[in-house]
Amino acid sequence: MKRWIALAVTLILGCVLTGCGSSRILPVRREINEIEMVRALGLDQGSENAGNIRITASIDKLGGTTESETSSKGEGGGGGGGTGNVVVMSREAATVANGMNEMQFGVDYTIFWGHMGFIIFGEDAAREGIAKYIDALARNNELRLNSNVFVAEGISAEELMNKTKESDSVLADQLQALITSAEALSTGAPVDLLGLVNMLDNPSTAGVVPILALEEEDGKPVVVIKGYGVIKDDKLVDTIETPDSYGVAILRNRMNEHIVEVELEDGNRVALELLESACKVRPVFEGEELREIVFEVHFTTNVTEIQSQVEFTEDLLSELAKLQSDQVKGQLEELIGRAQDLKADFLGAGQALEAQHPLRWRKMKDDWNETFGAIPIRVEIESKVNRTYNIREPNGEGR
Incomplete structure (x- = not known):
């Protein structure tokens, strides 16, 4: 019986599928x-x-x-x-x-x-x-x-x-x-x-x-x-x-490559290549009330250029890390301020809140735009200058 059913199905499919141009089952064939x-x-x-x-x-x-x-x-x-x-x-x-x-x-x-x-x-x-x-x-x-x-x-x-x-x-x-x-x-x-x-x-x-x-x-x-x-x-x-769009990439974990430029005390500039970054959104609750949102940003950079004759020391690397942290933090705070003025959460805070606290999110989601515009938001930055590409002393005279 199964053999006859298989034969019948084969014959039917052969008749229906023959000729792509006239079939209504398959897409019409075109050159x-x-x-x-x-x-x-x-x-x-x-x-x-x-x-x-x-x-x-x-x-x-x-x-x-x-x-x-x-x-x-x-x-x-x-x-x-x-x-x-x-x-x-x-x-x-x-x-x-x-x-x-x-x-x-x-x-x-x-x-x-x-x-x-x-x-x-x-x-x-x-x-x-x-x-x-x-x-x-x-x-x-x-x-x-x-x-x-x-x-x-x-x-x-x-x-x-x-x-x-x-x-x-x-x-x-x-x-x-x-x-x-x-x-x-x-x-x-x-x-x-x-x-x-x-x-x-x-x-x-x-x-x-x-x-x-x-x-x-x-x-x-x-x-x-x-x-x-x-x-x-x-x-x-x-x-x-651009360049404000870099902040969107950092906060939404879409950062691939970026040059951070900072200025030393002597007026010379340093270019640092941002290679790795990660952002975590941390909602802070007090009981059932959302008190604030914290964006925790971690990133590392490599020195790609320095317009100065100073020697790289641990103190200088620490100074560069602070300068780049302050600059990125300022850019992110300005971007977050714009988002709050618009009452438009395009930075992923609501998505993180939904993933971490789904039951609380259900109570908040209908009024989230208003909440986002008013809630205190803080940025925490931790950065590190990872490499100088094995060049501890800059090129040029006056080293």
């Missing part, structure tokens, strides 16, 4: 030169009707041509242009889903969204609220949940994507390089679509998203990451630019 591959997506407020959404796509033109190559404006509010094999086109609609569908008009071949790795919100859209843009992206099974999310500073996503067409490299390639360097230098940790959805699902705390800005290089616009945008209640409420 690579029959698709238009979207690499980046921009989301803005509508310009034609209030409440509309304007969608901009950066498309790798693998196969045919698009209307935007010959027309500055197209059906459905679209338009754009491109150089080489990249085309930027826009559509406006009442919903994101409809706007994505309307992208298909004006192209020769099928638009493919599965290779899209970058989502850019214009600043106005981010300040209005990003929740209404996210739902369609999260539900679309063709899109990647690990697509990186950015907010454009002082510009719409459409304008940023159109201006970067004049660059020598493709926008998507620029963004990938920026993510790698920003993460390595701790100026802006990446946030993906899934992380953004989780951020919006937790209204008790705030979050951060990397900020993009346009700068000129050799007369051409280039994209740079300038730090973080603070997202609270699904809206952009502030920006934390």
